[in-house]
Amino acid sequence: MSVASGRPPVRMAVRSVFDAGALRSEFESAxxxxxxxxxxxxxxxxxxxxxxxxVPSLPSxxxxxxxxxxxxxxxSVASAVDSADGTTTKLLVRLQNGSYIEAVIMRYDTRLGKYDGKPRPGGLRSTLxxxxxxxxxxxxxxxxxxxMGFKSNLSSGEIVEQLVHALRLSNIRNxxxxxMGEPLNNYSAVVEAVKVVTGSPFQLSPKRITISTVGIIHAINKFLGDLPNVNLAVSLHAPDQETRCQIMPAARAFPISRLLDSLQVYQKTCGQKIFIEYIMLDGVNDQEQHAHQLGNVLEPLxxxxxLIPFNPVGGGTSSHYKATPSQTVLSFQKILRGVYNIRTTVRQQMGQDISGACGQLVVNLPLRRPLGLTTLLPDIEDLRI
Structure with a gap:
């Protein structure tokens, strides 16, 4: 016991062996x-x-x-919940501090995608x-x-451990x-985790890793130098600053004009495509004028x-929104494609029945693992290339 406080001493948390920076530092010091x-x-x-x-063959x-x-x-994995069609598994992961996070395995058949108008080679694989x-x-x-609000950043090891858990259930390629979280607000840990999973023994290709951000401009400006060949996805969700701020309060710090300027600089430097995420909200950002506005602002890129169908997420402010009718989504897509020649896809709905779809990740599920018939879909990443 601590004589001063009368309380037992605080036990320091151990680090994950996949925390590359910490492990490298300790080895170098020794x-x-x-x-x-x-x-x-x-x-x-x-x-x-x-x-x-x-571990064999290490120095004493x-x-x-x-x-x-x-x-x-x-x-540790507290629960693994499978969607009824078997294509999606949501992992509830318990961290050593008692907090929980979620990771989602999505299974696809690459042969259902298209490349240059032809069926793609390949077969079954998974995205995490x-x-x-x-x-x-x-x-x-x-x-x-x-x-949920913001609780804490994950260490690089806690990010990598999600892949380790998932690999026990599926062959992860992407x-x-x-x-959960804004990756570029935890920049150093995310960069370190990506470097681990693209190196030995994981050996994932950087081209099969995508990092999504609401548009943290200063981090985007560093992104290419730290993570070459990794894909950048930007959650734009509106073609103008006013609408964007209504649905994304943090966008006030990242004006859309400055964000688009930074994306132009990024693209001129690397030449890579940028993926634009756009959630479809009925009557908010899904009308014809919004499609034309979006086409105009994205033309230089x-x-x-x-296009992401809105997924219900229970109460709170999100309950005010409704999903855009499918016909309106297709009309929106037609304008972007036909008028502005912008490649546009509609995200497949996966894992909605287990709250594992886009925008639904919040810690609230019990342990269960029902398996249903598997109907594999083409991955959006296969359609994009």
Missing amino acids: GISTKFLPLIWRHALDNPNCDLED AAYPLLRDKFRTMTS CVSSQVGCKMGCKFCATGT IVFMG KVVVN
Whole structure:
């Protein structure tokens, strides 16, 4: 007991072995080569919840360091909930501090997509939607996560551990940072996590990783230098600043004119397409004039617009919104394609029955795991390329 306070001493949290920066720093301080890091990660990946002292072929000084300061996994899967059609699994992940986050596995058949008008080669594979924060401070009025408020940032290891958990259930090929939180508000941890999963032993392609942001301009300006070849998606959701601020209060700090200027600079530097996320809200941002406004502001850019059907998220301010009728969505898409020659897709509805669809991630589900018939869909990422 602490003599001064009479309370038991606070136990410091251990770090995830997948926290690359922390592990690298400890090894360097101890004079241990960092070339052993991928070997440790491979052993942890192949032997879930193993004792780190069982990792073979490490210098002797590495073992007490790993034992005292790191764990193979600092999080656990509290529940895994499957959609009725079996295409989507939502993972409720418990962090070591007792908080919960959610990650979503989405299963696709790449052969159902099109490339240059022809069926794509390939087969079955999965995309993982990961969280970067507990809650979110952006407060978008159509999003359930925003109702939680901001709780904390995830460490890079806690982000990577979502992939480790998911790999036990599915072969993950793509990762999208579209779960709980604003990724660019946790910039350093997200960058470090991406570097881990694109290196050994995970070896995911940077071109199959997409990071979505509401438009944190200063972070977008750094994005390309830190994460070359990683895809950038921008949650625009309105073609003008006034409408955008009504549904996305945080947009006041990122004026649409300045945001579009930064995207032009980004694209001139890298030449990559930018993905524009646009949620369809009945009577708010889905009329013909909105389509023309959107087409005009995006004309200077090479983009793919992803129209997202609104998903119900219960009470609160989001209950004021309704989903745009499907015919109106198609008309909106037709204007962008036909008048402005902007490639435009409509996001497939996946996981809505388990609150795992876009905008629905909020910690509120019990443990259950019903499996239904699987009807695989084409992935939006296959349609975009």
